[in-house]
Amino acid sequence: MTLPDLRLTGAQVLTPQGLADQPLALGDGLITDTTPRRDVDLTGFLLLPGIVDMHGDAFEKHLAPRRGAMKDLDQGLIATEAELAANGITTATLAQFYSWEGGMRGAEFAGRVFDALSQVRPRLVTDLRAQLRFETPMLDAYEDVRKVVATHDISYVVFNDHLPHEALAKGKRPPRLTGQALRIGRNPEKHLEYMQALYAGMDQVPAALDALCADLAGRGVLMGSHDDHTADDRATWRARGVRLSEFPETLDAAEAAHGAGDAVVLGAPNTVRGGSHKGNVSATDLIVMSYCNALASDYHYPSLRRAALQLADSGLLDLAGAWGLISSGPARVLGLSDRGELCPGKRADLVVLDAETRSICATLSGGRISYLSGEAARRFIG
Structure with missing residues (x-):
């Protein structure tokens, strides 16, 4: 209306x-x-x-309310918009995986989501945008990622690596492998072989990333790294033109990003909880140190409003500063000056x-x- x-x-x-x-x-x-x-x-x-969300994946439950129920993606996106609007979000970035994990995180499904978003966007009121979350060990997918970004005019790419390196390095079966494989309809042994092949090719990943990042930078794509753990991690990404640190896991990584002028995006659920559910650095602590440019919904849309009000109520920030972390802050990082x-x-x-x-x-x-x-x-x- x-x-x-x-x-x-x-x-x-x-x-x-x-x-x-x-x-x-x-x-x-x-x-x-x-x-x-x-x-x-x-x-x-x-x-x-209005709230600007830089990274949210809570939309997944609307696209697949039950296992295998992933046919009417346009209806799932419409339901997503209803939840976004009820939580005050006027610009939303859907963080869609492009991952070796398959299923809803696989390459084929990502293409379907981007297609559905293009079709349904004219019918929506909320400004719905897409972020491509690329799993870097997928050496065979680098050229496809270039094509997906160009075809769907994706302006925001984040690099992830969720491969269980420690288990694979020791020759062990990664935890939850069988359940993960069966959930996506893949033979567990074949899934393990695939993960082992990805791990074996990790020495080729840095050069592939250098080339991909250079290409995306030439297209003006905003690029971010996910879960930076050390200052060296951040420096490596910065050298590739990746100037956004999404959910850094440690104080050192966040401090390195801030000190170099890189944008830092933290999770609103972390702020509401008072700490990371994985035991990483507290978002609230980083906010107090002014190491945060924006908060994102991550997996829970209501946390954005709650986090801002909680920061203001606690006296850590005034209301303008706290609300800015979910409005003007993310707008600036995304380059949305309007x-x-x-x-x-x-x-x-x-x-x-x-x-x-x-x-x-x-x-x-x-x-x-x-x-x-x-x-x-x-x-x-x-």
């Missing part, structure tokens, strides 16, 4: 300087400084910039919160309603 030109009055508006009692005008999908035709009284509500703040000329991407309960009552993306409920719905609709 596209709204007519409106002026939202009575609410507290989050500006870069903090909350302010001022009207907010919307017109032609943008925030304006003109006087629209109609006022909407939102006394008792907060108006905040959103992230409630300023004239920016996209009308905003979230309406109940000032008392701070529950999400409305979400607008580009001036169009993606979510609306309760008293806020009555005020808007009249």
Whole structure:
């Protein structure tokens, strides 16, 4: 639903300087400084910039609610948008694997997801984008990745390596191998042979990565590394033009990224939990040290709003700074200068919160309603 030109009055508006009692005008999908035709009284509500999610894979449960139920991907993406909108997310990046793990993380499925996204995007209100998560040991897939990026105009690639190196180096069967293989319909022994072959070719990976990163940089693709563990890891990626560190596992890696001017993206669930579920460095600690440019939903969309409010409530950051980690911060990292703040000329991407309960009552993306409920719905609709 596209709204007519409106002026939202009575609410507290989050500006870069903090909350302010001022009207907010919307017109032609943008925030304006003109006087629209109609006022909407939102006394008792907060108006905040729409949430920009840089990396989320919670959409997987909508694409495959049960094992093998992966046929109607367009309907899964529509259901994903509903969850995103209900959580105040106006720009969402779907983090899709391109992995040796197969199944929903395999190359064939990634192509299907990107095709479905292209088809369904015109029907959506939320700005839905794609991130390709490439597993670097897949030497035979490097040329295919180049083609996928070009075909689907993917502007964001992250490099992963989830191969169980320690077990393979010792000649052992990796944990969970049998269950993983059966889940994707692959013979466990064949799956093990495939993993062993990937491990045997690891000495060729650095050169292949050098060439691929150079090609992607030439296309203007944003590139990130995943789970950096050491300062040397970060330096190696930086030398390839990979200037984003996604979920660094240690203080050393995050400190090295920040010190070199690389963007650091941390997990909102880590922030809400107060620590990593894998025992890695605490996102909250890194935020306090100013080593964080943006928070991402990772596996849980509601954690973005919760993390920002928790940081503000604890006094670690003011509300503008905390909310900036889920709005203006990720927008800057993604190169989206048209959103992230409630300023004239920016996209009308905003979230309406109940000032008392701070529950999400409305979400607008580009001036169009993606979510609306309760008293806020009555005020808007009249």
